[in-house]
Amino acid sequence: xxEQRKITIFDTTLRDGEQSPxxxxxxxxxxxxxxxxxxxxxxxxxxxxxxxxxxxxxAVKKIAQSIKGPQIAGLCRSGFKDIDRAWEALxxxxxxxxxxxxxxTSDIHMERxxxxxxxxxxxxxxxxxxxxxxxxxxxxxxxxxxxxxxLPFLAEVVEAVIAxxxxxVNIPDTVGYAIPFEFYEIIKYLKDHVKNIDDAVISVHxxxxxxxxxxxSLAALRAGAGQIECTINGIGERAGNCxxxxxxxxxxxxxxxxxxxxxxxxxxxxxxxxxxxxxTGISVQPNKAVVGANAFAHEAGIxxxxxxxxxxxxxxxxxxxxxxxxxxxxxxxxxxxxxxxxRLEELGYELQKEDIExxxxxxxxxxxxxxEIFDEDLDAIVADEVIRVDERFKLLQMNVSSGSFAAPTxxxxxxxEGERKKVAVLGAGPVxxxxxxxxxxxxxxxxxxxYAVGAITGGTDAQGExxxxxxxxxxxxxxxxxxxxxxxxxxxxxxxxxxxxASVIExxxxxx
Ligand SMILES: CC(=O)SCCNC(=O)CCNC(=O)[C@H](O)C(C)(C)COP(=O)(O)OP(=O)(O)OC[C@H]1O[C@@H](n2cnc3c(N)ncnc32)[C@H](O)[C@@H]1OP(=O)(O)O
Ligand SMILES: CC(C)C(=O)C(=O)O
Numbered sequence: 373x374x375e376q377r378k379i380t381i382f383d384t385t386l387r388d389g390e391q392s393p394x395x396x397x398x399x400x401x402x403x404x405x406x407x408x409x410x411x412x413x414x415x416x417x418x419x420x421x422x423x424x425x426x427x428x429x430x431a432v433k434k435i436a437q438s439i440k441g442p443q444i445a446g447l448c449r450s451g452f453k454d455i456d457r458a459w460e461a462l463x464x465x466x467x468x469x470x471x472x473x474x475x476x477t478s479d480i481h482m483e484r485x486x487x488x489x490x491x492x493x494x495x496x497x498x499x500x501x502x503x504x505x506x507x508x509x510x511x512x513x514x515x516x517x518x519x520x521x522x523l524p525f526l527a528e529v530v531e532a533v534i535a536x537x538x539x540x541v542n543i544p545d546t547v548g549y550a551i552p553f554e555f556y557e558i559i560k561y562l563k564d565h566v567k568n569i570d571d572a573v574i575s576v577h578x579x580x581x582x583x584x585x586x587x588x589s590l591a592a593l594r595a596g597a598g599q600i601e602c603t604i605n606g607i608g609e610r611a612g613n614c615x616x617x618x619x620x621x622x623x624x625x626x627x628x629x630x631x632x633x634x635x636x637x638x639x640x641x642x643x644x645x646x647x648x649x650x651x652t653g654i655s656v657q658p659n660k661a662v663v664g665a666n667a668f669a670h671e672a673g674i675x676x677x678x679x680x681x682x683x684x685x686x687x688x689x690x691x692x693x694x695x696x697x698x699x700x701x702x703x704x705x706x707x708x709x710x711x712x713x714x715r716l717e718e719l720g721y722e723l724q725k726e727d728i729e730x731x732x733x734x735x736x737x738x739x740x741x742x743x744e745i746f747d748e749d750l751d752a753i754v755a756d757e758v759i760r761v762d763e764r765f766k767l768l769q770m771n772v773s774s775g776s777f778a779a780p781t782x783x784x785x786x787x788x789e790g791e792r793k794k795v796a797v798l799g800a801g802p803v804x805x806x807x808x809x810x811x812x813x814x815x816x817x818x819x820x821x822x823y824a825v826g827a828i829t830g831g832t833d834a835q836g837e838x839x840x841x842x843x844x845x846x847x848x849x850x851x852x853x854x855x856x857x858x859x860x861x862x863x864x865x866x867x868x869x870x871x872x873x874a875s876v877i878e879x880x881x882x883x884x
Pocket of ligand 2: 388474514515516517542544545546547577579
């Protein structure tokens with residue numbers, strides 16, 4: 373096996389990940405995720421795009437102030453205004469602050485989008501890097517749409533930005549077009565043709581439009597790349613990015629043929645995945661590699677028999693290696709605060725005393741209605757009682773009558789921006805009546821794009837979990853809610869989505 377190489381893990385969940393439709397996070401939510409990334413021990417956290425909005429600027433600043441350990445990056449276009457704004461937020465991370473500036477280099481992007489000549493793009497790239505170097509010695513430059521860029525021009529840009537002071541040069545597959553052999557050749561070409569290539573770390577940033585983001589990233593390492601950009605659960609623009617958990621676990625599991633290491637504490641992967649789903653409302657598909665609900669489940673008799681004899685017969689990694697701990701205390705109505713707090717801590721939640729108390733009261737109420745409380749129930753409780761408390765619209769109480777005889781009616785009482793309001797409304801069904809009542813009370817015109825209901829765990833006493841996707845003025849948000857009563861869960865999800873929409877609109881308005 374050739375020499376060991378440490379790979380830099382650059383997490384962009386809070387920037388490219390946030391570009392997933394509906395994944396917008398507020399400042400507190402971003403900070404919560406950043407703390408989890410700190411526990412994972414990623415090398416770099418890309419915290420946002422500071423010039424995009426006041427909210428994003430504040431989030432990057434707060435993360436730069438609070439997170440110790442990982443470097444903090446902020447994205448900016450090649451214009452000086454973007455770079456200045458990025459550093460204004462990143463300066464709080466001191467030497468750990470990284471300016472990440474970019475411009476597209478493919479013919480289609482230069483001609484059709486930027487309407488710039490290649491020479492102008494080259495000049496803008498060099499000037500951006502030089503300007504960023506005026507602030508920090510930690511500058512990353514990305515050639516957007518590198519995979520569709522003519523290779524001699526790509527090499528020219530890479531050489532020029534390294535000469536200008538870029539310490540990391542990123543080669544993104546912006547549209548997820550590459551296949552592994554080809555991506556290997558692109559990185560190899562740069563290694564062979566760029567004179568000063570060893571003066572910078574070569575990074576890759578792969579999108580998943582063909583489902584090849586992880587494979588392409590691994591191929592690039594073989595050709596000499598030293599940094600992988602990735603996101604938790606693979607979220608990101610369109611089909612998403614290279615998934616952190618997949619690429620890191622591939623490196624750990626197949627270390628026999630890939631002599632590369634990372635510093636990621638993989639035991640925090642499962643909690644990171646769950647926390648992100650809870651915060652964004654974007655759940656993980658059951659068959660998702662590494663973190664899906666079925667990733668360590670065995671259905672077929674032959675498999676079950678094998679696993680009973682030796683789990684390695686059908687498991688190529690252990691659940692414990694990603695922090696999925698099967699040996700846990702069973703929580704139920706006879707459990708006390710000690711076991712409850714211990715479980716929350718195992719799940720990665722660090723809560724204030726008063727948050728724990730509120731969550732515990734809700735836990736006891738749920739445990740009265742339900743035999744066993746699962747981790748997913750605890751996630752829903754934390755989401756409702758801790759993560760979503762500072763909201764503009766709150767459900768106070770509701771009652772819905774429905775059936776095959778009387779017209780479905782929802783009576784709803786809400787706190788709307790500090791004012792107690794009540795209404796009774798008829799609907800085509802109970803959910804329709806509840807949603808109409810919420811719309812009347814909040815005055816919202818958002819369009820309902822998707823409504824889904826499921827059970828958090830098995831059994832008829834399971835909590836119902838609802839997901840609601842709303843759109844308004846071209847913006848899309850996802851809301852989630854959970855409750856033993858699925859109509860109440862639906863109302864909570866709708867209200868959660870309205871709160872997210874309000875905060876997205878407010879952040880955008882503040883930045884204009
Ligand atoms: C591949 C990626 O993922 S890149 C990151 C994508 N992420 C985002 O876009 C999210 C954040 N973006 C935003 O909030 C907004 O797009 C802003 C604040 C950056 C810009 O908003 P606006 O000024 O309204 O411009 P808009 O988004 O409509 O158009 C983009 C402008 O940036 C220019 N541009 C695009 N990329 C670059 C670049 N790398 N360097 C310089 N200019 C660029 C475009 O040519 C266009 O310029 P124009 O306004 O002179 O025509
Ligand atoms: C700005 C770059 C890194 C990017 O997100 C992309 O090209 O997909």
